[in-house]
Amino acid sequence: MRLAQVIEELGLRPLASFCDREVTGGYASDLLSDVLANGREGNVWLTIQAHRNVAAVASLKDFAAVVLTGGRSPQDDLLEVAQQEGVCLLSTPLSTYEAAGKLYALQQRADG
């Protein structure tokens, strides 16, 4: 499935410009080390963390996008670093649980 498709189907709000690419799945966690260990390249990462280290982790793991859940807004420097690192930053009013459910269902449909 493509990132543009994920953005459209989940009704996500892009916080900055982004580059469409293939999405390999998702990972939902707020613990950075957990994300570093278990996230995969091309994943969409769902988190409530909204500080600049989120962009660093997303860039290291080559994630397709970061989704700030629960309607959280990024701290100013997160936006800035995300732009610099080319990290796609999105937001949603959905909770992590709801967004993960929708993403999972979409992926099942796309794979099936």
Added chain:
Amino acid sequence: MSVIGAANGFSVAHELVYTLKVRDAMQKDLVTVTPGTTLREVQGLLREHRISGTPVLENDLLVGIVSLEDIINALDHGHIEESVGRWMTREVVTIQENMPLRRAVEFFQRYQYGRLPVVDAEGRLCGILTQADIVVRLMLELNRMAEEAARRETELLAQAGAATTSGPAVTMEFSVNAGDFDNAGIASARIKSALQERGVDLKVARRAAIATYEAETNIIIHSIGGSVKAQIDADRITIEAADWGPGIEDVERALRPGFSTASELVRAMGFGAGMGLPNIQKCADRFRIESTPGTGTRLHVEIDFDSTTSDGGE
């Protein structure tokens, strides 16, 4: 409105509308009605499928098209309960599926229709095409081409890098300050790109970056300050993270997944999961940690460029 206006020179998009066929862009899941369907039913279908018109079929033959405009007129003039057959547009402009998309673009420019029914060589309806379908197809195609170009570039870089991997060793050093979360990730990002520039496998570069990131954040969270050094040789990268204290009381316990001494504040930021050292260990081909309480901690990590160790995320 036109999808692609008058050409200012010859662009990739223009080339694509010549090479792509109508069938490459059309929607194949069709909603159709028959002349006997009532306009009221059509109204429901259009709303349900969020479309603005639908072809009318009789015995598998295309006999007309009914659009949102017909529905609005029907509501206006009070014939919404009547059948489609009486009010549909019978003069339907169709396009063949094997035509280049360029032809469809011309059709949309010439006629003011929102959608074109697509037919096969025998004249049977096989799809429907809107201007939005063309835009989506072009975007996907452009994106595919951009990815292909990026992939080729990476290959070329890797080839160029392979020649220099055996070049002189490179050393890098970064100082890391206690509590300086704002600069976490700088050393790891630089090391990752240095490795990529040398043509080192992306997975290996990523493991080195993750190990460095965890080492950086450890110094930021737990120490009074320190440094990260990296040496890139022909066949491996060596990362040395050292701090000036206070040192780890029980190293064995610190290596246990889930164990952390991080403060509540740090944990609230998503650090201190007790996975830092275990993550580093998982990424490393060789791993050594020395710590003396009161003096400091020294971490030594080596990652081979041809190694098969996984970071668990691959």
